[in-house]
Amino acid sequence: MLIKHGINSGFGAIYMLASSPVLRRQQFLIRSLGDYSDQNTNTHQKRMQGIQFTSGASLEADAEKVLRAITPTLDPNRHKGQAGKIAVIGGCREYTGAPYFAAISALKIGADLSHVFCTKDAASVIKSYSPELIVHPVLEESYSVRDDEKGVISGKVLAEVDKWLERFDCLVIGPGLGRDPFLLDCVSKIIKLARQSNVPIVIDGDGLFLVTNSLDLISGYPLAVLTPNVNEYKRLVQKVLSCEVNDEEAHEQLVSLAKRIGGVTILRKGKSDFISDGETVKSVSIYGSPRRCGGQGDILSGSVAVFLSWARHAIRDGDSSISSKNPATLGCIAGSALMRKAASLAFENKKRSTLTTDIIEYLGRSLEDICPVR
Numbered sequence: 441m442l443i444k445h446g447i448n449s450g451f452g453a454i455y456m457l458a459s460s461p462v463l464r465r466q467q468f469l470i471r472s473l474g475d476y477s478d479q480n481t482n483t484h485q486k487r488m489q490g491i492q493f494t495s496g497a498s499l500e501a502d503a504e505k506v507l508r509a510i511t512p513t514l515d516p517n518r519h520k521g522q523a524g525k526i527a528v529i530g531g532c533r534e535y536t537g538a539p540y541f542a543a544i545s546a547l548k549i550g551a552d553l554s555h556v557f558c559t560k561d562a563a564s565v566i567k568s569y570s571p572e573l574i575v576h577p578v579l580e581e582s583y584s585v586r587d588d589e590k591g592v593i594s595g596k597v598l599a600e601v602d603k604w605l606e607r608f609d610c611l612v613i614g615p616g617l618g619r620d621p622f623l624l625d626c627v628s629k630i631i632k633l634a635r636q637s638n639v640p641i642v643i644d645g646d647g648l649f650l651v652t653n654s655l656d657l658i659s660g661y662p663l664a665v666l667t668p669n670v671n672e673y674k675r676l677v678q679k680v681l682s683c684e685v686n687d688e689e690a691h692e693q694l695v696s697l698a699k700r701i702g703g704v705t706i707l708r709k710g711k712s713d714f715i716s717d718g719e720t721v722k723s724v725s726i727y728g729s730p731r732r733c734g735g736q737g738d739i740l741s742g743s744v745a746v747f748l749s750w751a752r753h754a755i756r757d758g759d760s761s762i763s764s765k766n767p768a769t770l771g772c773i774a775g776s777a778l779m780r781k782a783a784s785l786a787f788e789n790k791k792r793s794t795l796t797t798d799i800i801e802y803l804g805r806s807l808e809d810i811c812p813v814r
């Protein structure tokens with residue numbers, strides 16, 4: 441309706457409104473949904489349009505449909521690893537919760553193996569949270585490395601990660617990583633290696649601090665997903681677009697941001713989550729939880745990693761219910777929806793005392809409600 445209204449407003453009205461944010465927004469929506477109106481004229485294409493534009497003029501994604509399309513069936517013929525091998529690069533002296541939340545969420549959703557590459561101090565703590573995680577104490581912070589050893593140690597860190605890299609379906613870089621310059625320098629090299637091997641990467645937390653200051657690391661890599669919260673988004677907009685966040689033209693700004701970083705996918709977290717790959721924008725507004733305890737973004741990053749991997753497989757298998765060819769946007773839609781559904785179930789039960797670990801306990805049931813195991 442919004443679009444028709446905009447088109448039929450008459451030239452005079454359009455002319456008068458030419459500079460208004462409302463009209464610019466309508467024009468943006470028309471551009472963004474261009475494919476949709478083209479498809480409307482062709483019933484076959486319309487039937488085949490699948491996921492991407494099922495909500496008509498609304499930006500709201502049909503997240504349940506995405507979840508059903510990409511979640512693999514539990515097939516007894518499959519072997520360990522085929523449902524996903526995820527690695528989280530994060531965890532330092534200060535933060536051990538964040539990498540744990542991301543890595544355990546990946547397993548609870550259905551990945552087969554979840555690794556964590558962290559500093560030595562963090563490793564035994566993370567192992568003690570869960571025997572399910574495979575923890576590599578390989579990262580080093582400046583305080584434990586002499587200046588003259590830095591080259592050698594950096595080479596060792598890279599070699600340790602490289603041994604495993606091609607086995608992973610997706611890396612999550614940043615939860616609880618910290619901001620130590622030496623450690624971040626090693627992580628920059630890990631990102632370069634991942635790109636060379638075409639391994640998808642979800643960048644969150646301190647990983648966003650790193651890439652915001654070194655955009656070349658991810659620029660032009662379509663298998664990169666950025667999951668900024670309010671602060672992280674503000675820093676990205678300032679750095680990339682050299683302006684402030686503009687909530688009146690939020691969608692246009694998000695699309696421009698993703699485009700300017702060369703078509704990476706950005707999931708802007710907030711009251712509603714907004715997702716863009718520089719071409720389209722989609723929202724996920726499923727009711728979540730009013731509790732804002734720390735760690736929910738970490739659940740999201742681990743979830744997006746799993747769903748992105750599954751979406752890649754579904755697209756490769758030619759699943760006809762998937763019209764989008766971008767596994768990154770599908771992974772974001774699915775991860776966002778599942779996280780919000782789990783948060784709402786946890787809140788129903790625990791109210792004000794809801795914690796991140798409670799939400800993690802509802803990931804399995806939330807997915808089961810949408811895609812029951814057959």
Ligand SMILES: NC(=O)C1=CN([C@@H]2O[C@H](COP(=O)(O)OP(=O)(O)OC[C@H]3O[C@@H](n4cnc5c(N)ncnc54)[C@H](OP(=O)(O)O)[C@@H]3O)[C@@H](O)[C@H]2O)[C@@H](O)CC1
Nearest residue numbers: 535536537538614615616617618645646670671734735738
């Ligand atoms: N258990 C663990 O191990 C966890 C570890 N984590 C890890 O911590 C690292 C840093 O990540 P981060 O999220 O604390 O950094 P960032 O976003 O810069 O926020 C810093 C401060 O900004 C503020 N602020 C926040 N939101 C705001 C808003 N909407 N609007 C306005 N202000 C807002 C607020 O401070 P306030 O202003 O309230 O004092 C907030 O404290 C990273 O590695 C991450 O993975 C987390 O994952 C949590 C669980």
Ligand SMILES: Nc1ncnc2c1ncn2[C@@H]1O[C@H](COP(=O)(O)OP(=O)(O)OP(=O)(O)O)[C@@H](O)[C@H]1O
Nearest residue numbers: 669709710711713728729734735736737738740779
């Ligand atoms: N106001 C809100 N209402 C409902 N859900 C929200 C709201 N803000 C964020 N969320 C949801 O919570 C999840 C985490 O977003 P948040 O902005 O808290 O990330 P974060 O700050 O990176 O978290 P973390 O503490 O893990 O670092 C996202 O899935 C998002 O959809």
Ligand SMILES: [Mg+2]
Nearest residue numbers: 645669737738
């Ligand atoms: Mg965060």
